[in-house]
Amino acid sequence: MKILVSAKRVSDPNAKLAVSTDGKWIEGDVEYVMNYFCENAIECALQLVEEHGDIETIALGIGDSDETARFIRQGALARGIDRGILVSADEQTTDSDLIARIYAKVVAREQPDIVLIGKQAVDGDSNQVGQLLAEYLGWPQATFASKVAIEGEEVVVTREVDGGLETLAMTMPCVITADLRLNEPRFAPLAGIMKAKKKPLEELELDDLDLGEAKPKVRIVKMLTPDGRKSGGLVKDVDDLVGKLRGEARVI
Amino acid sequence: MAKVLVIAEHEKGLVKKLTLNSLEFARQYVAKTGGSIEIGVLGADVAAVASALTEYGAAAIHVANHDDLAHPIATSWAKVVADLATAVGADLVCMSASSLGKDVLPRVAVRLNAGMASDVVAVVDGGQGLCFRRPMWAGNLTGDVAIDSAVRVISVRSSAFDAAQPVGGHSAIQNFKADPQLARARVRYVGFEGVASSRPDLTEATVVVSGGRGLKDRFNQVTEPLADLLGAAIGASRAAVDDGYAPNDYQVGQTGKVVAPQLYFAIAISGAVQHLAGMKNSKVIVAINKNADEPIFKVADYGLVADAFVAVPELVSKITALRS
Ligand SMILES: Cc1cc2nc3c(=O)[nH]c(=O)nc-3n(C[C@H](O)[C@H](O)[C@H](O)COP(=O)(O)OP(=O)(O)OC[C@H]3O[C@@H](n4cnc5c(N)ncnc54)[C@H](O)[C@@H]3O)c2cc1C
Numbered sequence: 001m002k003i004l005v006s007a008k009r010v011s012d013p014n015a016k017l018a019v020s021t022d023g024k025w026i027e028g029d030v031e032y033v034m035n036y037f038c039e040n041a042i043e044c045a046l047q048l049v050e051e052h053g054d055i056e057t058i059a060l061g062i063g064d065s066d067e068t069a070r071f072i073r074q075g076a077l078a079r080g081i082d083r084g085i086l087v088s089a090d091e092q093t094t095d096s097d098l099i100a101r102i103y104a105k106v107v108a109r110e111q112p113d114i115v116l117i118g119k120q121a122v123d124g125d126s127n128q129v130g131q132l133l134a135e136y137l138g139w140p141q142a143t144f145a146s147k148v149a150i151e152g153e154e155v156v157v158t159r160e161v162d163g164g165l166e167t168l169a170m171t172m173p174c175v176i177t178a179d180l181r182l183n184e185p186r187f188a189p190l191a192g193i194m195k196a197k198k199k200p201l202e203e204l205e206l207d208d209l210d211l212g213e214a215k216p217k218v219r220i221v222k223m224l225t226p227d228g229r230k231s232g233g234l235v236k237d238v239d240d241l242v243g244k245l246r247g248e249a250r251v252i
Numbered sequence: 253m254a255k256v257l258v259i260a261e262h263e264k265g266l267v268k269k270l271t272l273n274s275l276e277f278a279r280q281y282v283a284k285t286g287g288s289i290e291i292g293v294l295g296a297d298v299a300a301v302a303s304a305l306t307e308y309g310a311a312a313i314h315v316a317n318h319d320d321l322a323h324p325i326a327t328s329w330a331k332v333v334a335d336l337a338t339a340v341g342a343d344l345v346c347m348s349a350s351s352l353g354k355d356v357l358p359r360v361a362v363r364l365n366a367g368m369a370s371d372v373v374a375v376v377d378g379g380q381g382l383c384f385r386r387p388m389w390a391g392n393l394t395g396d397v398a399i400d401s402a403v404r405v406i407s408v409r410s411s412a413f414d415a416a417q418p419v420g421g422h423s424a425i426q427n428f429k430a431d432p433q434l435a436r437a438r439v440r441y442v443g444f445e446g447v448a449s450s451r452p453d454l455t456e457a458t459v460v461v462s463g464g465r466g467l468k469d470r471f472n473q474v475t476e477p478l479a480d481l482l483g484a485a486i487g488a489s490r491a492a493v494d495d496g497y498a499p500n501d502y503q504v505g506q507t508g509k510v511v512a513p514q515l516y517f518a519i520a521i522s523g524a525v526q527h528l529a530g531m532k533n534s535k536v537i538v539a540i541n542k543n544a545d546e547p548i549f550k551v552a553d554y555g556l557v558a559d560a561f562v563a564v565p566e567l568v569s570k571i572t573a574l575r576s
């Protein structure tokens with residue numbers, strides 16, 4: 001069996017961000033971290049390997065070549081993923097649709113049984129790639145997974161949806177997108193970091209993938225920093241709070 | 253001239269308020285482009301849902317009734333939504349960014365060769381045509397995006413739009429012959445474990461009482477009396493959900509629900525950016541936390557530095573006293 005996972009880097013969510021002068025992207029000296037949901041996807045794949053054995057795992061990262069290669073090695077291969085594929089692309093102009101079309105080409109080459117990626121990239125916050133990919137491939141999907149089990153021919157997934165938890169059973173091949181409660185991602189062991197340097201990492205250009213037109217459908221025209229909310233300060237005690245909620249805010 | 257298809261969301265035969273927020277988005281869009289709105293209702297046995305929507309000014313309401321649409325399997329729903337969009341000639345398809353909308357709409361986009369913008373909060377003039385405004389980076393930045401395809405797909409952030417009001421008239425109800433092809437979808441619905449609650453929906457409530465990790469196993473004991481008193485929905489931080497004090501459905505934030513009630517209580521919540529992403533557009537924010545340095549106080553209109561186990565019961569009894 002084969003599982004394809006994702007390795008996307010994102011700018012550190014806790015960093016203070018500024019809009020670049022052309023207004024189309026973020027600027028400056030930003031620290032990057034692995035997209036959390038990719039860490040959940042990677043961890044899930046590793047646990048399935050531990051449970052079932054005989055599963056080959058591959059991590060795909062799309063982005064600026066050197067940096068993305070580093071994230072694939074440190075975030076995926078060092079943790080135990082078998083090998084990596086890097087597709088060089090400009091992160092600023094790849095919308096979720098183009099990312100999904102790149103995934104579809106890699107899937108056609110690798111023929112995985114399960115594509116297991118994050119539900120959302122915490123920079124663009126689109127929450128689309130897994131669903132787009134599933135439709136491009138004509139495969140079933142289970143998004144927002146909080147539990148994944150392979151049971152015979154089926155993959156059984158519990159999903160976090162509005163109102164509670166839904167369970168679906170799919171036959172492979174299928175697409176799963178990971179939610180945060182799926183697992184606690186492990187740290188890469190020291191030995192893993194050494195091993196990762198020797199693991200295969202295939203580097204591809206967009207041109208190698210025969211995408212047709214490699215153009216995004218969604219374009220950022222302008223980015224803005226929203227006005228921050230102002231604090232109203234502290235109240236003295238509960239009486240003061242009740243008084244203000246009634247008298248000033250008129251909400252109780 | 254635009255033709256907008258709004259997909260209705262419903263539960264137990266009732267229209268969800270989210271649908272009205274999506275309709276309001278559609279109205280604002282059509283106000284700029286000209287054109288008309290159509291509504292699609294998918295499901296098994298949804299006649300009542302369609303009848304409840306006839307006074308919102310839609311050119312028509314299309315009912316796709318099929319047993320195989322009883323459960324929202326994305327593959328089948330996306331096929332029927334896309335088929336319907338093609339049949340009516342829609343150039344914009346929208347639904348709320350609920351878990352259902354997020355699951356289904358990207359697949360609709362692929363079927364229609366459309367670009368999709370998620371979580372849209374406004375339609376703006378971008379200089380070179382209309383843009384859709386959407387939060388990015390947990391709402392720390394917003395992007396105005398253009399969609400360069402003939403058909404566009406939008407998930408609507410419901411908290412950013414008022415509920416559309418009825419305008420009278422009577423939209424025609426038409427049957428749409430749905431062909432969900434569920435058998436080909438290779439997916440089986442196993443079950444649903446719902447969170448039973450008599451409280452209003454988080455995304456619909458005018459008051460939300462949210463608790464954080466600091467409440468520990470006394471989460472319910474602290475939040476429920478205040479929520480009962482104010483007719484509020486209960487929310488939670490991710491940490492409170494992760495630690496098992498509250499169900500996942502309660503999570504407010506970047507990866508949970510986005511709410512914008514009249515009044516939001518953040519009790520024993522530190523105020524991480526991911527939590528703020530889900531509540532900072534609330535009208536009035538009250539923070540109760542024992543540590544005065546927490547970032548939640550930077551967005552709170554009224555901050556109370558206190559032990560929640562003491563302050564919240566006191567708050568309940570003082571509001572009760574005031575009202576009697
Ligand atoms: C990718 C990603 C997505 C995320 N998405 C979300 C999301 O959608 N929503 C979300 O909420 N978080 C989200 N998080 C988690 C977020 O970063 C924080 O970890 C989380 O919000 C913290 O929850 P908390 O404030 O309850 O816990 P803590 O940060 O542990 O804070 C507990 C607070 O309780 C206070 N406290 C303790 N005891 C008392 C007492 N007796 N009385 C009063 N105050 C007390 C403490 O002073 C402290 O401020 C996400 C994180 C990641 C990485």
Ligand SMILES: Nc1ncnc2c1ncn2[C@@H]1O[C@H](COP(=O)(O)O)[C@@H](O)[C@H]1O
Nearest residue numbers: 006008062117118120121126127128129
């Ligand atoms: N550049 C990328 N490289 C690898 N995986 C990606 C990339 N962008 C998005 N993904 C995957 O797709 C998921 C959803 O992304 P999005 O739809 O952009 O929010 C992410 O959680 C990742 O798992």
